[in-house]
Amino acid sequence: MLTFDDYKAKISIIQILEDLGYKQDISKGKISPVFKLTDGTGNKLDEIIIKNPHSVQEHYYDRNYKGGDLIQFIKNHINDFPQFQHQNTFVRINMILGHYANEPYTPKYEAFKTVKTENKSFDRDRYKEFPTTIADLRFLTNERNINHQVVEKFLPFITRVKDLQGNGNYYNIGFPYINPTDKDNKVTNYELRNYGFKGMAAGGDKSNSLWIADFCPHPQMAKHIYFAESALDAMSFYQLNANKIKLEESVFCSVGGYISPNQIKNTLSRYPQAKVHTCFDNDLNGNLYDIKVHGIISNSEIAIKENKDDVLFKTKGREFSINKNDISLESFREKSKIVAPMISHKAEKAKDFNEILMKQHEQKKSIKL
Incomplete structure (x- = not known):
């Protein structure tokens, strides 16, 4: 029986992302590839960054679950695999891993389109x-x-x-x-x-x-x-x-x-x-x-620019930055003096x-x- 380390050596998170419909945003580079999931009209639903791709040290980071290895990814996205059901979460994770370990994998290289397709009117x-x-x-x-x-x-x-x-x-x-x-x-x-x-x-x-x-x-x-x-x-x-x-x-x-x-x-x-x-x-x-x-x-105009470690805010008469780890409505109110x-x-x-x-x-x- 394969261990979690064995599975991490055989399966890439990227393989699973592509199977779930994520596409690589090649404009973000290849060293730490970024994969995006969109709805039918091109609106972004999720974004995931891969560190150390295709290696046993491979990790992911996303806005929903902060990050982790292959096992953590599956655990945090368990509801994306409705075809694998079991009352015990770890048995269910092993079922999913076993499936992908036995699936031949060829990278799709299907790029995320940064320009949205023209929206059709709602029928x-x-x-x-x-x-x-x-x-x-x-x-x-x-x-x-x-x-x-x-x-x-x-x-x-x-x-x-x-x-x-x-x-x-x-x-x-x-x-x-x-x-x-x-x-x-x-x-x-x-x-x-x-x-x-x-x-x-x-x-x-x-x-x-x-x-x-x-x-x-x-x-x-x-x-x-x-x-x-x-x-x-x-x-x-x-x-x-x-x-x-x-x-x-x-x-x-x-x-x-x-x-x-x-x-x-x-x-x-x-x-x-x-x-x-x-x-x-x-x-x-x-x-x-x-x-x-x-x-x-x-009724305040607020310009927001996200940087690597902080976010820059511009309001009428004020400009200030807040570290990403400290951003909250309270910290913004304190800095902006807007209530x-x-x-x-x-x-x-x-x-x-x-x-x-x-x-x-x-x-x-x-x-x-």
Whole structure:
């Protein structure tokens, strides 16, 4: 039986990245190659840097899990391999390693295209919605550990979607996007999730639209808006804080992984009385998203430039840098002297709020064993 060291000698992280659909961004060089994963419209979903490629010292770094070796990569991306299932995580990891160790590998050398393809307009008729029950959402309940009670509350804002132009007879979970300024609430996009898949609808509007779960009787009665990077994060945040949240006063939104100013502005125009909460990831990008929302709320122009060790901020009359390890909404407020009425929530000892639910589930499984 092969050991983890044996597998690291036989398998490159790059082999697995390419199999998962990542492509190398050759503009970043070859010494420490950068691989990017994009959705159907060219928007970046993930970025991974490889150090010491094709060697036993090979390591990866990404914005989600900080980094590690081949084994850590598989462990942190275990949900990208739905075809390998086992209750024991380490058995499941060995199943995945065994698969790739026996697969012949030839580098694809398929370059990431830095120029996006021309976006097609969103074809609403391309995506057919189907009636959805909690039983249809096992990915949320079984795989992502969002409990049935929470899924039931959010069910009016979730659907199942079939891409009529896609390959295969399968359905994805769809979180419909709307433009908050549109009184008719026409669907303009979908945030799509499934086992081993996440993306957006082809040609969907993400500049002005977002997923909105509105539990208020009237927009003017909304007292709290919770912005998250994904619908899963928003639902997970609610599950972890349900005893502190009055649902009938709350609106939950997903920006779909990155922020555009109009997503925030349009939402605030619809809910002018609501206080803003952000529930973004507990990492550099998540902290920068907090700062961007803060700038939008305070009507402040903020220029952000990321350097190797720090981030340069330019606001009206001020220019300053903050070390990447120290960046937070609080440190930005202290340096910029700009204060806006918003609250930033961060997952404690985790990247995001769904990761907390996943860890709680693993701990329960360990106790049972």
